[in-house]
Amino acid sequence: MYRNLTIRQKQIVWAWAFLAVPVIFYAVIRFYPTGNAILISFQNWNLLGDRTWAGLENYAKLWNDPVFWRVFKNTFVYLLLGTPISLVLSFIIAYHLDKLRFMHGFLRVLYFLPFMTSAVAMAWVWRWFYQDVPIGLFNNILASFGIPQIKFLQSTTNALPAVLAPAVWAGLGFQVIIFMAGLRAIPASYYEAAKIDGVGWFTVLTQITLPLLRPTIVFIVVFSSIGFLRIFDHVFNMTTNNPGGPLNATKPLVLMIYDTAFNGFDMGYAAAQTVVLFTILLIVSLIQLRLLRSTE
Amino acid sequence: MTDIAPSADTLLIAKPAPRSRNLGQIIRWLLLFIGGVAMVMPIAYMISTSLKWPHEVYNVNLIPKEPTIENYTYVLEDGRFYWWFVNSIIIATITTICNLLFDSLVGYTLCKFRFPGRQIVFIAILSTLMIPTEMLVIPWYLMSQSFGWLDSYWGIMFPGLMTAFGTFLMKQFFESVPDDFIEAARIDGLNELQIWWTVAMPLVKPALAALAIFVFLGNWTAFLWPLIVTNSVDMYTIPVGLSGFGDEADVAWELIMTGAAISTIPTLIVFLIFQRFIIRGVVMAGLKG
Numbered sequence: 017m018y019r020n021l022t023i024r025q026k027q028i029v030w031a032w033a034f035l036a037v038p039v040i041f042y043a044v045i046r047f048y049p050t051g052n053a054i055l056i057s058f059q060n061w062n063l064l065g066d067r068t069w070a071g072l073e074n075y076a077k078l079w080n081d082p083v084f085w086r087v088f089k090n091t092f093v094y095l096l097l098g099t100p101i102s103l104v105l106s107f108i109i110a111y112h113l114d115k116l117r118f119m120h121g122f123l124r125v126l127y128f129l130p131f132m133t134s135a136v137a138m139a140w141v142w143r144w145f146y147q148d149v150p151i152g153l154f155n156n157i158l159a160s161f162g163i164p165q166i167k168f169l170q171s172t173t174n175a176l177p178a179v180l181a182p183a184v185w186a187g188l189g190f191q192v193i194i195f196m197a198g199l200r201a202i203p204a205s206y207y208e209a210a211k212i213d214g215v216g217w218f219t220v221l222t223q224i225t226l227p228l229l230r231p232t233i234v235f236i237v238v239f240s241s242i243g244f245l246r247i248f249d250h251v252f253n254m255t256t257n258n259p260g261g262p263l264n265a266t267k268p269l270v271l272m273i274y275d276t277a278f279n280g281f282d283m284g285y286a287a288a289q290t291v292v293l294f295t296i297l298l299i300v301s302l303i304q305l306r307l308l309r310s311t312e
Numbered sequence: 313m314t315d316i317a318p319s320a321d322t323l324l325i326a327k328p329a330p331r332s333r334n335l336g337q338i339i340r341w342l343l344l345f346i347g348g349v350a351m352v353m354p355i356a357y358m359i360s361t362s363l364k365w366p367h368e369v370y371n372v373n374l375i376p377k378e379p380t381i382e383n384y385t386y387v388l389e390d391g392r393f394y395w396w397f398v399n400s401i402i403i404a405t406i407t408t409i410c411n412l413l414f415d416s417l418v419g420y421t422l423c424k425f426r427f428p429g430r431q432i433v434f435i436a437i438l439s440t441l442m443i444p445t446e447m448l449v450i451p452w453y454l455m456s457q458s459f460g461w462l463d464s465y466w467g468i469m470f471p472g473l474m475t476a477f478g479t480f481l482m483k484q485f486f487e488s489v490p491d492d493f494i495e496a497a498r499i500d501g502l503n504e505l506q507i508w509w510t511v512a513m514p515l516v517k518p519a520l521a522a523l524a525i526f527v528f529l530g531n532w533t534a535f536l537w538p539l540i541v542t543n544s545v546d547m548y549t550i551p552v553g554l555s556g557f558g559d560e561a562d563v564a565w566e567l568i569m570t571g572a573a574i575s576t577i578p579t580l581i582v583f584l585i586f587q588r589f590i591i592r593g594v595v596m597a598g599l600k601g
Contacts, residue, residue, distance in 0.1 A: 024426075027504075028425075030425065031421050031430070032427065034417050035418060035421055038414055038417070038474055041474050042440060042474070045452075046440045047440075049447075049448040050447065050448065050451075052451040052454070053447050053450055109344070112344055113344055115340065116344065118337075118341055121588070123345065125587055126348030127347075127348055129583070130351060130352070130354070132529065132580055132583045133355065134551055134576060135533060135535065136533070136554050136555050136575070137358070137573075137576045138354060138576075140554065140568050140569075140571075140572050141354050141355075141357065141569065141572055144568070145354070145357075150370045151370055153357060153372060157372060160372070185351070193598075194595065194599070197595045197599065235598075239598075248446075248535070253555050270446050273446055274536070277449075287450055290444075290446055290447040290450065291447070293444060293446055293447060294443065301442070
């Protein structure tokens, strides 16, 4: 029967044969759970009892929950501190690294190495750095210069930046590499023309380099924003004795979701939080994609 | 993207001959070198501390006075790290192989076949990129609970067996495979499966390697889902195990650093060996994916 088909019909049969398993996979493992998460967010369920319809109850609870607003603020502080800091740092490094030839590959490896580490392992290393004298490296170094101790993870004001630092550190190498690829793609003739005109380096930077790097910048901003909005591994591991503490000062949305679902077993409430996370990510990516489109 | 979108290859093409080594260049090099050394310090301290005796741990010197592998012997004799390591290797390897096969098969089909429904499948898979994993963990957990997948390799692996990211990366790269090659293979009497495997796949090896690096590293370091789906200590992956190990009351910092080093050193060694190749792969995956 297969033999009687035309070439085009045979192609259709092959295409669907290739896609059969993946289509089932995406339907069952991606689309069904997405719908299910939204459905659960309108229900009350503690895993053991019955699922009961709750309407907008979970969302109302979220709106009136002071912890949620604290977490919401923290999540955006991670984004608004982490994204610009890593963007500026990685651009400065890439900009200067691009102008060097001597041991260029070696320097590049140094900056890229942290990207190959695991967040959990490095969270523990940084956590050790942050301990008080005589344990922590940072405070030991401060002490040897006679500088007063800093409370890093125990302070409600310092804890969030302290948790953010290793996240920025780990992602920097990737951004540097992407920036360098972007810098290399700018045709040398632009710079030669600027040189002939006798334009200073600052004008070259702001009139040639940065405008032509715009697609690269937008890509890095989208990529790192999504990463900081979903921060979890670092926070969880640096505050395991009191996840998200002290006093919820470091708790991001994903940690609140984890806590509500797998420590509190309030599945409906947790699902409502995941829907909020999804909406935030969607809005942030759409805004940034619009920015990308306006460059074309 | 604009016509000067960066590509992976531009990164590795040698730049024109260096300008004269003036003072500015030397200062620039020194500052970048200091910054680079600062970047690797956390890794260096992790390894250094894992080689120190307990009495030396809180000393800030980087080179241990009397290096010892005692911490490694202790941690490995405990047995748990051995299992976590094996679990992580098995899970990351199987997931990587599945991604290489399925992502490239789907990418190839969407790229080279014309059939009704193609556009719908394409957009459907594309749209899953917008769904964060965190939204799916609760339904995945419920699904695992009802099918008895909790606390098993399959339970840890099933969400990541195919990824939309990998599918699009592969689709992009199959665009560069000429249709004439496929047509010629068809005339030679190869079936479509053979064409994909013997004609198209060898032509996209660099992309497959880039995808393999990303998927393996992602699964090796994955934390949230393995943390949720595993219960028994024997089923933990390295990150989940390390997280719990660090939290045990009586565990000393040098042992935590040893555990952290065990989870990090394998990827660092692989990176240092294939460094140029991996950086190139990361750029390719980052820009095209």
